[in-house]
Structure formats: C-alpha cells, structure tokens
Amino acid sequence: MADIKVENVTKRFGDFIAVDNVSMTIEDQEFAVLLGPSGCGKTTLLRTIAGLGMADDGRISIGGRDVTYLPPRQRKISMVFQSYAIFPHMTVYDNIAFGLKMNKFDGREIDKRVREGAELLHIENMLDRYPSKMSGGQRQRVAVARAIAMKSEVLLMDEPLSNLDALLRLEMRAELKRLLQEIKATTLYVTHDQIEALSMGDRIAVMKEGEIQQYDIPDAVYDLPTNHFVGSFIGNPPMNFMQGQVQRQNGQVRVRIGDFDLSPSNSMQPLLSAYEGKPIYIGIRAENMEILAEPAEDALQVEVLVVEPLGSQNLLTVQIGDDLVKVATHPTFKVKPGTKVWVRFPEEKIRWVDHDTRQALYPS
Amino acid sequence: MSAPSSPKRRRKRNWAPYLLILPSIVYLALFFAYPMVNGLILSVREAGALLTLHGEAQQLSLPTGQLPRGAQVSILDQQGNLISQDELDQANLVTEIWFQTRGQDSTGETLEGWAPGTRIRVRETNESGAPVSGTVRPRIGSDDPLTFIYAEPNDNSEIVGSLEVQTPVEILDQVTLEVWFLVRAEVEEQTEEGWVQSRYLQVFGDGTQGRVSRGDTGQFTTRYFQQMVNDRFFVPALRTTLLLMVIIIPIQFVLAITMALVIQANPKGSGLFLYLFTIGLGVSDLAVGIVWYSIFTQLGYLNSILQGLGLIDSPITYLSATKQYWILIAIILAEVWRATSIVMVIVVAGMQAISREVLEAAEIFGAGFWQRVRYVILPLLRPSLQVALILRTILAFQVFAVVVVLGGGDIVTVLANETYRQYYDLRNVNVAAAYSVFILLLSMFTAVFYLRAVRTQEEVGG
Numbered sequence: 001m002a003d004i005k006v007e008n009v010t011k012r013f014g015d016f017i018a019v020d021n022v023s024m025t026i027e028d029q030e031f032a033v034l035l036g037p038s039g040c041g042k043t044t045l046l047r048t049i050a051g052l053g054m055a056d057d058g059r060i061s062i063g064g065r066d067v068t069y070l071p072p073r074q075r076k077i078s079m080v081f082q083s084y085a086i087f088p089h090m091t092v093y094d095n096i097a098f099g100l101k102m103n104k105f106d107g108r109e110i111d112k113r114v115r116e117g118a119e120l121l122h123i124e125n126m127l128d129r130y131p132s133k134m135s136g137g138q139r140q141r142v143a144v145a146r147a148i149a150m151k152s153e154v155l156l157m158d159e160p161l162s163n164l165d166a167l168l169r170l171e172m173r174a175e176l177k178r179l180l181q182e183i184k185a186t187t188l189y190v191t192h193d194q195i196e197a198l199s200m201g202d203r204i205a206v207m208k209e210g211e212i213q214q215y216d217i218p219d220a221v222y223d224l225p226t227n228h229f230v231g232s233f234i235g236n237p238p239m240n241f242m243q244g245q246v247q248r249q250n251g252q253v254r255v256r257i258g259d260f261d262l263s264p265s266n267s268m269q270p271l272l273s274a275y276e277g278k279p280i281y282i283g284i285r286a287e288n289m290e291i292l293a294e295p296a297e298d299a300l301q302v303e304v305l306v307v308e309p310l311g312s313q314n315l316l317t318v319q320i321g322d323d324l325v326k327v328a329t330h331p332t333f334k335v336k337p338g339t340k341v342w343v344r345f346p347e348e349k350i351r352w353v354d355h356d357t358r359q360a361l362y363p364s
Numbered sequence: 365m366s367a368p369s370s371p372k373r374r375r376k377r378n379w380a381p382y383l384l385i386l387p388s389i390v391y392l393a394l395f396f397a398y399p400m401v402n403g404l405i406l407s408v409r410e411a412g413a414l415l416t417l418h419g420e421a422q423q424l425s426l427p428t429g430q431l432p433r434g435a436q437v438s439i440l441d442q443q444g445n446l447i448s449q450d451e452l453d454q455a456n457l458v459t460e461i462w463f464q465t466r467g468q469d470s471t472g473e474t475l476e477g478w479a480p481g482t483r484i485r486v487r488e489t490n491e492s493g494a495p496v497s498g499t500v501r502p503r504i505g506s507d508d509p510l511t512f513i514y515a516e517p518n519d520n521s522e523i524v525g526s527l528e529v530q531t532p533v534e535i536l537d538q539v540t541l542e543v544w545f546l547v548r549a550e551v552e553e554q555t556e557e558g559w560v561q562s563r564y565l566q567v568f569g570d571g572t573q574g575r576v577s578r579g580d581t582g583q584f585t586t587r588y589f590q591q592m593v594n595d596r597f598f599v600p601a602l603r604t605t606l607l608l609m610v611i612i613i614p615i616q617f618v619l620a621i622t623m624a625l626v627i628q629a630n631p632k633g634s635g636l637f638l639y640l641f642t643i644g645l646g647v648s649d650l651a652v653g654i655v656w657y658s659i660f661t662q663l664g665y666l667n668s669i670l671q672g673l674g675l676i677d678s679p680i681t682y683l684s685a686t687k688q689y690w691i692l693i694a695i696i697l698a699e700v701w702r703a704t705s706i707v708m709v710i711v712v713a714g715m716q717a718i719s720r721e722v723l724e725a726a727e728i729f730g731a732g733f734w735q736r737v738r739y740v741i742l743p744l745l746r747p748s749l750q751v752a753l754i755l756r757t758i759l760a761f762q763v764f765a766v767v768v769v770l771g772g773g774d775i776v777t778v779l780a781n782e783t784y785r786q787y788y789d790l791r792n793v794n795v796a797a798a799y800s801v802f803i804l805l806l807s808m809f810t811a812v813f814y815l816r817a818v819r820t821q822e823e824v825g826g
C-alpha cells in the first residue's frame with residue numbers, strides 16, 4: 001500500500017508562490033498525471049513530494065506515513081528526472097545498480113534486477129557503455145531502468161518524454177504505459193502534453209499557476225472541464241468558447257448568441273436563471289457540433305472562414321457572434337471557404353461557464 | 365558509422381589553422397623554449413672545456429685536434445695574425461704591433477713594406493697619437509744589424525728588403541696582430557699539435573711552455589649536477605621541499621573540497637566567503653611570509669595573544685635554529701593560508717559544472733552525504749582535481765619567498781632557495797641552472813604521473 005496524500009501543500013520561492021495550497025490523493029497503484037503549461041509548478045510539486053525542497057506548508061504522506069520532513073532517501077520513492085540526470089561517470093550497468101547498491105542489496109539481487117530492468121527497457125546490450133556515447137532516447141531508457149530497478153512503490157516522473165523527438169516520443173509513450181501497468185507502482189507523471197496525459201493517466205490533475213484546477217479521470221477532464229482553463233488547455237483543438245447573453249422568453253431561459261437563441265437543457269434552467277441579463281460563456285468541443293448543409297430550424301447559419309482537412313476529419317473555422325469557432329466534420333463533408341452552413345448545438349454537449357469566475361456550471 | 369567517402373575525393377588542405385597556430389609557436393619558441401633550452405645547456409655544458417687546434421695560424425684553417433682545458437703544452441713556434449679591434453680586451457692576449465714603413469736602404473733605393481713594431485722606434489706622433497715617423501732600432505745581442513722589411517704584416521711573408529740601423533722611416537700605417545702559438549701536447553698517449561690563439565694560453569717563463577687556460581668550445585658535463593647533488597644543502601632542500609609538499613597539498617585539498625562542498629550547499633553568505641578566501645591569492649608570497657613572520661616572531665601577535673590570555677609567562681622564541689619544526693609549521697600555515705584558494709577556485713568551478721539534478725538523483729536513490737561525495741562528487745570532480753593537483757604540485761616545487769622569510773634561507777631551505785643561493789650568493793650559474801632543471805624535471809614527472817594516473821577517466825569521454 002503506497003498511496004500518496006498531498007494536503008494543502010504550499011511552496012514559495014521568496015514572494016513567488018510556485019505551488020499554492022495543493023491537495024490531491026493518488027491511490028495505491030494509480031497512475032496520476034500532473035498536467036499543466038510550462039512554469040505552472042508541476043516540477044516544484046513533484047520535487048516537494050520527492051523531498052527535494054521542503055514544503056513551506058501542508059503535509060505529504062506516502063503509504064500512510066508522514067514524510068513531510070523526511071529526506072528523499074527515506075521516502076522510498078524513485079524518480080525519473082526531466083534531464084534524466086544519469087551519472088555520466090558510470091556505465092549503464094552502474095547507473096541502474098546505483099540505487100540498489102546504496103540501499104545495500106546483495107550482489108546477486110543487484111545483478112538480477114539490473115538485467116531485468118535493462119531488458120524491460122531493451123538496453124540489455126548496452127550495459128557496459130557510458131552515457132556520453134548514447135543517444136537521448138537511450139539515456140532516457142537508462143533513467144527509467146534505474147528508477148524501476150528500485151521496485152519502489154512510488155514512482156515519480158518529470159516529463160520523461162519531453163526531450164525526445166516526436167516519433168520516439170510516440171513510441172516510448174506506448175512502451176512506458178505498458179511498462180507502468182506491469183510494475184504497478186503508484187505513479188505521478190508530470191507532463192505538459194495533454195495528449196500524453198489523456199492517453200496514459202488513470203487520473204489527470206490539471207494545474208495552472210500553482211493550483212490544481214481539476215483532478216479527475218481523463219474522460220471527465222476532457223468532457224466536463226471544471227473551468228474555462230481546463231477546457232481550453234485540453235483537447236486538440238481546444239474547447240470552443242462563445243460569449244452569449246442570458247435572457248428569459250416565455251418563462252424559459254434562453255441564451256442569445258449573435259441573432260440566434262439557444263435553449264439550455266431543462267436541468268440547466270434553474271442554474272442559468274440566476275444569470276438573467278448577464279453575459280455567459282458557452283463552451284462546446286469541435287466534434288460535438290452538428291453541421292448541416294441545409295437550413296434547419298434549430299440550427300444557426302454561419303459562414304465558413306477556413307477549411308483544414310486533417311485526414312480523419314475536416315476542421316472548419318466559422319464565426320459565431322464575435323468568436324471564431326472550430327467545428328469538426330466528417331472528411332466527406334466538402335465545403336469551400338465563404339459557403340454558408342448551419343450548425344446545431346446538442347444541448348447535452350454544451351458547457352456553461354460563468355463569465356466572471358470562469359468556472360463551469362453543472363447542475364448538482 | 366559514417367558512410368565511406370569516395371577515394372577519388374581529395375581532401376582539400378586547410379591552412380588557416382596552421383596560420384593561426386604560427387604566432388603561438390613563435391611565442392613559445394621565443395619566450396619559452398629558447399630560455400629553457402639555454403638553461404638546460406647551462407646546466408650540462410661546460411663552456412670552454414676544449415680548445416681547437418688549427419692546421420695553420422688562421423681561424424679558418426682546418427682543425428687538427430682538441431686539447432682539454434688545463435693541458436700542458438710546449439710552444440714550438442709563434443706567428444702574428446690580424447685581430448679585430450673589438451677583440452683586444454681578451455684576457456691573456458699576446459699581441460704584436462707592425463708598422464708599414466717607407467725608408468731608404470743601403471743602396472739608396474726607397475723601400476716600402478712592413479716591419480715588426482719592436483724594430484722601429486717611434487720618433488714622432490700626430491695629434492691623435494698615431495706614429496708618423498721613427499728610426500730602425502739596433503738589434504741587441506745579434507750579429508745581423510739589418511732589419512727585414514716584409515711585403516705583409518707577417519714574418520712568413522715575402523721579404524722585400526732590409527734597412528740598416530738608425531735609418532729614418534716614415535710610418536704609413538700600423539696594425540695590431542694577435543700572436544698564434546704552434547703547440548704540442550700529449551693527450552691520452554697521443555701527440556696533438558696545432559696552432560692556437562694566444563688568448564687561450566697561459567705562457568710560462570721563457571715562452572717555451574704553456575697551459576691551456578680556457579677552450580673555445582663547450583663540452584657535455586655532469587659536473588654541475590654532481591656539484592648540485594654533493595652540495596651540503598641539496599638533500600635538506602629536497603627533503604624539505606617534498607615534506608612541505610606532502611603535508612601542504614593534502615591539507616589544501618581537504619580544505620578546498622570542504623569549502624567547495626560548503627559553497628555548493630549554498631548557505632547564506634557563501635559567496636562572500638569565497639571572495640574572502642581568495643584574498644590570499646592576491647597577496648604576494650613575500651608579503652605572506654612577512655605577515656606570518658610578524659605573527660611568529662618573539663614579540664609577535666601569537667606571543668602577545670598567548671600572554672594576554674595568560675597561557676604563557678614569557679614570549680616563546682618560535683623561529684630559531686633549534687626549533688626547525690616551528691619554522692616548518694609557520695611555513696605550512698602561511699602556504700596553506702596563501703595558496704589553498706587557488707585549489708578552491710578550481711574545485712568550486714568544477715563543482716558548479718556538476719548538474720544539480722545528478723546530485724539530486726543520487727539523493728533520491730539513497731545516497732547519503734558521504735556516499736554522494738564518494739560516488740558522485742569526487743569522481744565527477746576528477747578532472748578539476750587533476751588540474752589543481754598538477755598546478756599545486758608544480759607550485760610546491762617552487763616555494764621560495766615564504767621559506768626565505770620564515771626560515772632565513774639556511775636553517776630551513778628548499779630547492780628554489782638553493783637555486784637562488786647558487787646563482788646570487790655563490791655566483792655559480794651552472795649549478796643554479798642544474799637546480800632549476802632539476803625542479804623542472806620533478807614538475808614534469810609529477811604532471812605526467814598525475815595525467816597517467818587518471819587516464820582511465822579519458823575513456824569515459826566526459
């Protein structure tokens with residue numbers, strides 16, 4: 001049992017708050033991804049959990065043991081650094097064996113584990129090499145092998161794939177996912193790449209400016225973002241946000257976008273009635289809009305500005321009100337820029353976001 | 365790995381790098397190699413050890429053999445030969461003066477030619493002192509009253525006539541000749557014979573015997589090195605130099621590495637600390653010696669402090685001939701104070717090149733502080749330590765001013781001090797050169813040794 005509990009952890013650098021009152025729990029053997037733009041404090045949070053830099057506030061416990069004030073080596077964790085941080089003066093073998101040696105494993109066990117780890121990462125024929133004679137991808141494998149050879153219950157990884165080229169990254173992503181499923185460690189994986197996060201994580205914590213915005217399973221983070229930021233950070237293309245005006249017509253709440261009235265689902269009616277007369281954001285993902293070549297009563301007529309054929313879909317950019325909106329269509333839907341098309345918004349796919357707090361509104 | 369290049373493609377020679385190297389080669393040759401080679405030559409070459417014998421009384425004639433300095437010779441013949449004006453200040457020079465004269469012989473014919481200066485009495489000189497006229501001298505103790513006149517200023521040349529005693533002559537010109545001697549000597553059961561210039565000989569009594577006082581060519585010799593090794597200060601100097609090195613360098617490295625570790629841990633004010641510590645670098649070693657002298661002298665700070673604290677009743681004399689160990693301690697303290705920072709600067713720079721994440725990785729994977737030092741920091745510092753070690757060792761062989769100030773140069777002496785003593789006090793340039801060559805060799809051997817000892821590191825390739 002090695003769950004990681006982070007409770008109200010704050011980390012400051014002088015006046016700058018890098019991690020702001022963060023709480024999250026990673027269950028035993030869970031694969032959690034910490035996702036956020038560069039500079040949002042992911043590394044800082046990870047390092048705080050690892051013990052490289054003490055938390056200024058809050059508590060961290062691993063497997064029920066309070067480790068807040070313990071040095072890294074007493075936290076029973078292993079880690080993969082963004083720069084790999086493999087020892088340049090040691091062979092691959094010694095690199096992988098380092099942690100085992102420091103923890104006084106016996107020679108035979110060390111040898112067994114080094115070979116096991118090297119095999120898992122397909123570097124078993126490079127054990128005598130020095131890191132200076134290896135490629136980035138190979139070094140990365142050494143770093144991962146070194147971490148998993150420890151068989152720690154907790155594995156921390158800081159953007160392990162970010163220094164690899166695109167193709168290698170794709171390949172390693174799948175391999176790493178398989179590997180991590182196999183070793184069953186409680187993992188916190190830091191990345192700024194939302195596709196990596198969505199494809200690998202059991203749960204994703206989205207971080208911004210030192211705060212966790214949302215911590216949920218990938219589907220929820222994708223489909224039910226808690227706020228404007230999560231919606232626009234995740235997904236490619238990001239979620240569209242249009243500005244509308246909440247009005248009441250015939251006792252029903254309506255939201256006006258340009259010269260089109262949107263009727264929110266019944267479950268949203270009570271929530272939205274509080275916003276009467278105020279602006280609101282309407283969020284919807286590109287693939288959730290229906291696009292029609294013919295006019296329909298509940299569809300909004302728009303003009304196509306840009307057409308981007310992406311192979312698996314055609315991505316149209318249209319103007320709705322003052323906002324540019326991306327709409328995904330089937331690749332067989334052929335239009336030219338300047339054509340008029342009709343867009344329908346399925347009410348269950350619309351996410352409503354408060355104009356001022358930017359928090360998404362969900363019926364409780 | 366790389367694709368085989370086509371054999372037809374000829375590599376174009378790029379001369380630019382060579383041109384860029386040229387100034388440094390010139391620099392090295394002029395300011396480095398030349399003085400060093402000269403120093404080396406001074407230490408192993410005995411100047412003027414051999415004298416070349418010539419087939420004729422002429423510089424350009426073929427050499428017929430060599431005589432060592434000090435060889436006894438018998439003089440068989442002598443002959444004058446032209447000498448340039450600026451060679452006239454040579455020691456032992458035997459010269460002759462010849463006059464070009466014009467006068468009338470017994471038949472009344474005008475005769476012009478050269479006569480030895482000894483045969484003409486100068487009667488008149490011009491305003492600059494040059495003779496203009498004279499008379500032929502009588503020949504004392506000789507039956508032949510005539511004086512021969514030669515075609516050239518050389519008594520081997522053709523005789524153009526003769527003048528009678530007291531004949532008045534005009535003196536047209538005058539030359540100075542150096543006397544060459546035809547000498548013979550037995551060297552190692554062999555008879556050597558040939559002409560030598562008078563400047564190399566010391567002629568005895570009647571002019572038939574002489575001795576080679578110096579030679580004109582050098583000879584390889586180990587004399588100066590023998591002299592150095594047999595010098596009564598050599599062994600103490602070498603011993604003290606090595607002793608100081610063996611004590612000081614480890615202290616400096618331990619201190620420097622400790623400091624570097626402290627600075628690396630980056631506590632507040634460690635930057636200032638580094639600056640403070642490097643002050644020693646800026647102070648000349650002579651000044652450092654004087655500072656520490658003023659601490660250890662009888663009325664110095666150390667005694668004042670100890671007395672002030674009531675630890676001693678009367679001042680202790682530390683730096684005296686009977687307390688060599690105190691002098692050594694003072695030297696060690698002064699050297700450690702002065703020169704640790706150079707090691708520290710190098711080690712700190714090396715330390716800063718170690719990636720922070722690598723050290724953190726070691727920490728994560730269970731290495732405690734000492735394990736990090738032992739397995740990560742020291743191995744990664746190896747190139748820096750190597751540089752610092754070479755530098756420090758070489759500097760340790762040259763330790764001088766501090767030792768002279770604190771040890772007076774007699775009681776405790778080091779190699780550099782002996783070099784100075786030989787050169788300045790004993791005026792023995794060659795032995796001084798031998799000392800410096802010895803120091804150079806020691807430095808080079810240690811440098812090569814260190815480089816070899818850590819060669820395995822190169823295989824890592826950074």
Ligand SMILES: Nc1ncnc2c1ncn2[C@@H]1O[C@H](COP(=O)(O)OP(=O)(O)O)[C@@H](O)[C@H]1O
Binds near residue numbers: 018036037041
């Ligand atoms: N040692 C430090 N001293 C001062 N500021 C730091 C330090 N480490 C990180 N920061 C700041 O904290 C913020 C978060 O950094 P980091 O956690 O590395 O971001 P991320 O890993 O998400 O890209 C950044 O703005 C960075 O400048």
Ligand SMILES: [Mg+2]
Binds near residue numbers: 039043082158
């Ligand atoms: Mg980071």
